[in-house]
Amino acid sequence: MDAPLWKKCLDRLxxxxxxxxxxxxxxxxxxxxxxxxxxxxxxxxxxxxxxxxHFYDQIHQAVQDYAPAPAPQIALEVGTRRAAPPPKAxxxxxxxxxxxxxxxxxxxxxxxxxxxxxxxxxxxxxxxSNQLARAASMQVGENPGKAYNPLFIYGGxxxxxxxxxxxxxxxxxxxxxxxxxxYLHSERFVADMVKALQHNAINxxxxxxxxxxxxxxxxxxxxxxxxxxxxxxxxxxxxxLEGQQQVILTCDRYPKEVAGLEERLKSRxxxxxxxxxxxxxxxxxxxxxxxxxxxxxxxxxxEVAFFIAKRIQSNIRELEGALRRxxxxxxFTGRPITLEFAKEALRDLLALQDKLVSIENIQKTVADYYKxxxxxxLSARRSRSIARPRQVAMALAKELTTHSxxxxxxxxxxxxxxxxxHACRKIAELRETEIRIKEDxxxxxxxxxx
Amino acid sequence: MIPTQLPLGLRLPxxxxxxxxxxxxxxxxxxxxxxxxxxxxxSVLFITGAAGSGKTHLLxxxxxxxxxxxxxAVYLPLTTFSTMNPGILEGLEHYALIALDDVQxxxxxxxxxxxxxxxxxxxxxxxxxxxxxxxxPPDQLNIELPDLRSRLGxxxxxxxQLPDDAxxxxxxxxxxxxxxxxxPDETARYLLRRxxxxxxxxxxxxxxxxxxxxxxxxxxxxxxxxxxxES
Numbered sequence: 155m156d157a158p159l160w161k162k163c164l165d166r167l168x169x170x171x172x173x174x175x176x177x178x179x180x181x182x183x184x185x186x187x188x189x190x191x192x193x194x195x196x197x198x199x200x201x202x203x204x205x206x207x208h209f210y211d212q213i214h215q216a217v218q219d220y221a222p223a224p225a226p227q228i229a230l231e232v233g234t235r236r237a238a239p240p241p242k243a244x245x246x247x248x249x250x251x252x253x254x255x256x257x258x259x260x261x262x263x264x265x266x267x268x269x270x271x272x273x274x275x276x277x278x279x280x281x282x283s284n285q286l287a288r289a290a291s292m293q294v295g296e297n298p299g300k301a302y303n304p305l306f307i308y309g310g311x312x313x314x315x316x317x318x319x320x321x322x323x324x325x326x327x328x329x330x331x332x333x334x335x336x337y338l339h340s341e342r343f344v345a346d347m348v349k350a351l352q353h354n355a356i357n358x359x360x361x362x363x364x365x366x367x368x369x370x371x372x373x374x375x376x377x378x379x380x381x382x383x384x385x386x387x388x389x390x391x392x393x394x395l396e397g398q399q400q401v402i403l404t405c406d407r408y409p410k411e412v413a414g415l416e417e418r419l420k421s422r423x424x425x426x427x428x429x430x431x432x433x434x435x436x437x438x439x440x441x442x443x444x445x446x447x448x449x450x451x452x453x454x455x456x457e458v459a460f461f462i463a464k465r466i467q468s469n470i471r472e473l474e475g476a477l478r479r480x481x482x483x484x485x486f487t488g489r490p491i492t493l494e495f496a497k498e499a500l501r502d503l504l505a506l507q508d509k510l511v512s513i514e515n516i517q518k519t520v521a522d523y524y525k526x527x528x529x530x531x532l533s534a535r536r537s538r539s540i541a542r543p544r545q546v547a548m549a550l551a552k553e554l555t556t557h558s559x560x561x562x563x564x565x566x567x568x569x570x571x572x573x574x575x576h577a578c579r580k581i582a583e584l585r586e587t588e589i590r591i592k593e594d595x596x597x598x599x600x601x602x603x604x
Numbered sequence: 605m606i607p608t609q610l611p612l613g614l615r616l617p618x619x620x621x622x623x624x625x626x627x628x629x630x631x632x633x634x635x636x637x638x639x640x641x642x643x644x645x646x647s648v649l650f651i652t653g654a655a656g657s658g659k660t661h662l663l664x665x666x667x668x669x670x671x672x673x674x675x676x677a678v679y680l681p682l683t684t685f686s687t688m689n690p691g692i693l694e695g696l697e698h699y700a701l702i703a704l705d706d707v708q709x710x711x712x713x714x715x716x717x718x719x720x721x722x723x724x725x726x727x728x729x730x731x732x733x734x735x736x737x738x739x740x741p742p743d744q745l746n747i748e749l750p751d752l753r754s755r756l757g758x759x760x761x762x763x764x765q766l767p768d769d770a771x772x773x774x775x776x777x778x779x780x781x782x783x784x785x786x787x788p789d790e791t792a793r794y795l796l797r798r799x800x801x802x803x804x805x806x807x808x809x810x811x812x813x814x815x816x817x818x819x820x821x822x823x824x825x826x827x828x829x830x831x832x833x834e835s
Contacts, residue, residue, distance in 0.1 A: 174660065174664065181671060181677075181678075182678040197678075197694065197695035198692060198694040200688065200689055200691050200694075232695070311750045311753075312754040312758075341725070376718075472757045475761060478759060478760045479761060482760050483632060486632045486636070502741070502762075503741065503761055
């Protein structure tokens with residue numbers, strides 16, 4: 155019984171089935187040759203059931219036709235090609251048992267598999283929006299378990315939370331190479347726990363997570379509604395804090411705002427330090443682009459970085475996506491990256507951004523937010539309850555569109571461009587001094603750009 | 605005995621490859637996808653385009669290229685999948701390439717968006733590659749989970765242009781050739797003048813004509829095609 159048999163079957167099934175079905179259900183099966191048994195591994199039971207129901211007969215027929223007699227049995231099972239097939243129906247090993255069984259010497263010799271070595275403080279671009287979070291992270295990296303525990307970093311998507319978290323982990327390891335730092339996404343924690351429960355290995359699960367020097371869990375908002383995981387995490391969390399082992403968590407919002415999260419967890423998350431990462435300002439976005447370009451060893455003129463940063467405000471991932479596209483186009487065409495070239499390469503992407511954020515759109519969003527009428531924004535009324543939202547809207551129009559100041563003034567009931575300029579300065583100032591304005595601005599920016 | 609002129613339902617399907625994709629103005633996009641199949645590092649690429657612009661062809665071609673390179677790939681048509689349990693995405697991070705088609709089909713379905721987000725993270729951790737295709741760019745898909753939306757736009761986004769008539773003729777010729785069918789130029793032009801010109805419709809029509817020609821043992825002359833279309 156050998157793989158060539160399955161290859162022959164594949165060749166035939168490919169001619170019998172529509173290409174899309176073949177690439178969805180048949181080719182992805184992994185064949186394992188066993189004593190007179192053809193084991194076909196599907197990635198999960200849903201795929202398995204589907205294949206069994208819809209394609210078993212055809213597979214069976216092909217095997218009958220090509221195999222030397224006696225034809226092997228066909229066993230459809232759940233499994234992956236990476237994991238070596240267990241000799242018998244052994245329980246698949248879970249991730250943490252593998253880790254704990256691994257000899258300590260190997261763990262020290264190998265680079266930490268869960269940390270991304272590319273995410274370090276040196277290439278984390280600092281700006282007003284992330285200054286505090288960066289400083290706190292740095293201190294935790296230098297003094298794990300002692301500076302701030304837990305360190306709780308929150309903020310919108312694609313703003314650098316994960317980067318910071320890995321940077322702390324890498325710094326801890328730089329200071330103490332044998333430190334056991336484990337980074338994982340909250341979903342992984344939940345999945346591991348479910349597996350541990352299934353396989354009666356919850357004690358090993360506990361032992362593993364409580365034995366680390368630093369536990370880094372990303373996106374804990376996905377714990378919401380998962381009570382059993384929260385409970386397990388609660389105990390792990392307490393044990394780690396007691397043992398002065400570092401805990402770092404990230405979340406897409408302030409811990410108290412996560413619905414479906416137990417109160418006792420929320421309150422504990424605030425025991426250490428809670429820091430926020432905000433969307434980067436234009437200058438920081440430019441600096442990020444220049445840094446990414448330097449990492450990719452590509453020459454990107456300042457004006458191109460400004461152009462991209464001005465057009466894409468939502469998050470760093472999309473900024474990076476746009477840069478990737480420009481660089482790829484430049485490599486493809488062999489043309490240097492100029493402003494004209496960047497505009498051309500990003501035509502499709504930017505047309506879409508322009509569509510999304512118009513002055514009208516900003517006016518409507520701001521009016522809705524402050525519960526006033528658009529007509530008020532355009533009116534001559536100067537009471538604070540109208541004037542302030544109007545200034546916020548003007549500042550947003552300058553930040554989010556490419557319209558000139560006179561154009562923006564025009565769109566706000568025919569005002570002068572100096573009024574727009576004044577509004578922008580005023581809002582910039584108020585964002586520093588008044589937390590309400592700062593939050594309003596941030597919320598509106600988020601609504602308009604994501 | 606079965607009369608020989610009855611066509612069999614069995615034929616070699618036209619295999620989608622990069623070299624039988626009529627690229628026209630989309631050469632850069634095709635090259636980027638080819639590159640993705642060769643680079644063995646975590647990455648993501650997103651292609652958009654109207655129906656008939658060739659997204660599915662390119663996704664199939666990418667799967668084939670990765671398999672040829674000795675790695676495993678899987679094609680996921682989300683239109684079909686969206687009615688199933690999102691658990692069907694479990695364990696897929698072990699594939700070197702995941703080709704996600706019709707991402708718009710799961711937009712707004714919270715459980716699917718979350719499952720896809722988690723798959724993305726696992727795939728990235730496993731150094732896998734993601735090639736996603738949809739009718740619109742990530743921002744316009746009405747995906748509710750911002751975490752997923754931003755990740756889909758992390759790599760480069762490419763827009764496929766629809767083929768023009770010259771490309772359509774080329775595509776029809778290639779298709780016909782692949783199933784051993786002789787399609788005279790004149791007939792192809794006739795089709796483009798008289799029939800809906802979107803590619804899925806044209807290709808379905810070609811299959812119908814092929815069937816009819818085989819049954820009638822006729823060549824695809826204009827009068828014959830005309831007769832088939834009128835029947």
